[in-house]
Amino acid sequence: xxxxxxFPDLPTEKNFEGPSFSAIYTTTVTVSGGTAGHGRASGxxxxxxxxxxxxxxxxxxxxxxxRGTNPEQLFAAGCAACxxxxxxxxxxxxxxxxxxxxxxxTVAFGRDPQDGGYALHLELEVTWPxxxxxxxxxxxKKADSLSPYTKMAVQGTPVTITLAP
Numbered sequence: 001x002x003x004x005x006x007f008p009d010l011p012t013e014k015n016f017e018g019p020s021f022s023a024i025y026t027t028t029v030t031v032s033g034g035t036a037g038h039g040r041a042s043g044x045x046x047x048x049x050x051x052x053x054x055x056x057x058x059x060x061x062x063x064x065x066x067r068g069t070n071p072e073q074l075f076a077a078g079c080a081a082c083x084x085x086x087x088x089x090x091x092x093x094x095x096x097x098x099x100x101x102x103x104x105x106t107v108a109f110g111r112d113p114q115d116g117g118y119a120l121h122l123e124l125e126v127t128w129p130x131x132x133x134x135x136x137x138x139x140x141k142k143a144d145s146l147s148p149y150t151k152m153a154v155q156g157t158p159v160t161i162t163l164a165p
């Protein structure tokens with residue numbers, strides 16, 4: 001028997017007023033090793049708590065052996081999980097059962113026509129059996145406004161890059 005995990009008290013109203021960003025949770029993942037000299041990740045990725053520990057490999061389509069996880073898969077998993085959580089929250093608040101919701105995240109890696117470098121495109125597809133589109137659509141929009149991953153994809157996110165001493 002599993003213990004019931006209580007849902008956290010997460011308001012969906014825009015009622016927070018604060019002078020600046022305030023972290024609620026922080027995690028660190030370290031990528032190290034690897035032999036790739038082509039600008040693509042290889043090696044290993046490990047979270048500070050050890051819960052994530054995997055090998056990074058290039059996908060077959062980019063010349064790799066495809067025998068490991070790549071950054072696009074990790075990003076897609078994060079986006080799908082975060083949006084799924086936000087949608088589940090607003091569904092419960094609307095007295096709907098979120099159990100049947102699935103979210104597919106497709107991340108495309110390609111050339112950026114602006115600078116010739118690389119860019120990502122993100123597409124989320126929600127499957128919600130038994131819920132009419134006119135009921136689901138406003139909830140999808142509300143979840144989009146709550147999900148930090150979709151906000152990041154649309155608005156960008158602050159990035160700080162430093163060289164460790």
